[in-house]
Amino acid sequence: MKKIVLAPDSFKGTMTSAEVCGELVAAIHGVYPEAEVVSLPVADGGEGSVEAFLAAVGGERVQVDCTGPNGRRLSAGYGFLPDRTAVVEMAAAAGLPIADTKDPERTTTYGVGELMRHAADRGAGKIVMCLGGSATNDGGCGAAAACGVRFYDGQGRVFTPVGGTLGDIARIDASLLDRTLANLPIITMCDIDNPLCGNMGAAAVFGPQKGADEAMISRLDAGLAHLAEVLERDCGAAVRDLPGAGAAGGMGAGMAAFFKSRLQMGIETVLDTVGFEKKLTGADMVFTGEGRLDGQSRQGKVAAGVARRAGMRGVPVIAIVGDVGEGAETIYELGVTAVFSINRVAVPYEQARLRSRRDLRATAEDILRLCRSLEIQKKL
């Protein structure tokens, strides 16, 4: 082993991806003191993405005063990477955890637009938007409004639509979008396929966790459907059935329609952004991992994305995970060489999580000890 690349997700609830990398590095240094180790504490594009990017490739966190989900001003951060990519987490300015009250009819993504605009003004060459964890259902209209897009009601008055007033939109003028932003490549990380409206749409599927009851879901869904109509008519953007349009309260649709953003798998965006392929050069092994691997892990999860790229280059990919769930074996087809759980004693999760760091390190050490013994054997 001369070079080992680490690209783990976080173990949700127990370790950040940076902590996972830390334990893996310690294990590697114990067994292969000379090995070059490249740590890429990636994430799947959900919460913690900014931290993960900064840890992986460096850069700085930029704090901005902006509008929170309930309209109150707050300080939110985004990441500015060395290659001038700005990484914006929607949840920083419109997240459920920072919402004063759960009310998807009133919450706004306006602050998210402010962050984007700030990044553009700062000279970003590209924006990566991380969806997820939102308190909103405004179809991204708030963010668009913050960036210059004008929404008119039936009386021709300009307003900033929220979830409850999407139905009031009579006309949209997207031509007023900030010029700098309009010319920037914007990638939206989105790991779900939900359409904007209907049974599988933003309101029906994600409304309840944001505080919507049945009646409100129905109103929100009608609002999004109306927005889709106006967007198609005024902006030429057919987002109603776009896979992922329903992500984050319709923010997927808004990113695509207002910002001409491509929606793509979070992990693919992450791996592109950190230059994963380049880091693979000369690697003898890749370690990836996540808190749980199962049949769902094929789609959009870190291990799957890492395996696909490393596997194509013939580099063995070891997935070290918390739990190995049902259906995890499908991950092999994607290029994962072997899967190891960090569980070293039969105890429930509440106990296991307390020892997860040393169990992770010990498991990695044993894997590496095995590798080393096979290397030695081949040399004899």
Next chain:
Amino acid sequence: MKKIVLAPDSFKGTMTSAEVCGELVAAIHGVYPEAEVVSLPVADGGEGSVEAFLAAVGGERVQVDCTGPNGRRLSAGYGFLPDRTAVVEMAAAAGLPIADTKDPERTTTYGVGELMRHAADRGAGKIVMCLGGSATNDGGCGAAAACGVRFYDGQGRVFTPVGGTLGDIARIDASLLDRTLANLPIITMCDIDNPLCGNMGAAAVFGPQKGADEAMISRLDAGLAHLAEVLERDCGAAVRDLPGAGAAGGMGAGMAAFFKSRLQMGIETVLDTVGFEKKLTGADMVFTGEGRLDGQSRQGKVAAGVARRAGMRGVPVIAIVGDVGEGAETIYELGVTAVFSINRVAVPYEQARLRSRRDLRATAEDILRLCRSLEIQKKL
């Protein structure tokens, strides 16, 4: 991988060593269909040894009508291996599970002697005695009496001492031991170091689990001390402080004194008996394992014994275990290459045991997948 040797202990409470071998074989055939697999479902010399020997090297189980621990007749089996080694489990004729009542002052090892004699008459070239699980505290006097040794009381009457009457032994005539048995090499598997008497002796340490209270322990201990004196005077055998003399109610002492048996680590005896070194020839890897690996596993456990021998020959030794306990890392010094737990989800033992077989197989598969990928990589 051209040849893989399997030498696991049982996972107590979940899988026999033969079952462990079965899952490992299935895993190997899935990943290395061409590999030669040598299955040696060993055991540490405790319960299940006969089964383990028969499974490892073949042979037959011989059933004998003999005396049980409480004097009642019963049918007990011993193993007769292809090389004419007879494997006798003491527990088969004097075990706690088959005792009608727990009373170490009255129970006898007489039946164990009958099994030995039967084996000798059947043409055994060697006897391997497995201690452990006994209901007795007779210092092996019962077994000796069954094989011809005469015990005399103060009135010169011949009797068969039990735990409660050891103090009545006035004289021992060991010269009457069955000639065939006297000429046979007899190995006693013994994994504990306890002396015959005193605080760490047979009665004090193991008496309680056999039903002795404080007062009885004291009487039993005095009886064993008396036996030791007479053995030294009449048989020239100084067994009082012999490590292991206190095993199985003093059976360790009796085996050494009456039968001139060597007491040795169970696993060493097992590995000798199954011809482990010879099976190692040409092996690329050895799998061993046990239900739990911890700081205690250095001494006399299967993984430690297997590792010591395989490690000396430079063959990687993988220990697949249930739980990895505190201090398990000391096993590496003995030659274990790497340790993997079969736990793949964080659940308590009661749940983990129900899925242990498939978790074992999956863990082995992942280890082998890793090995294969490294082999392929080296070939490129």
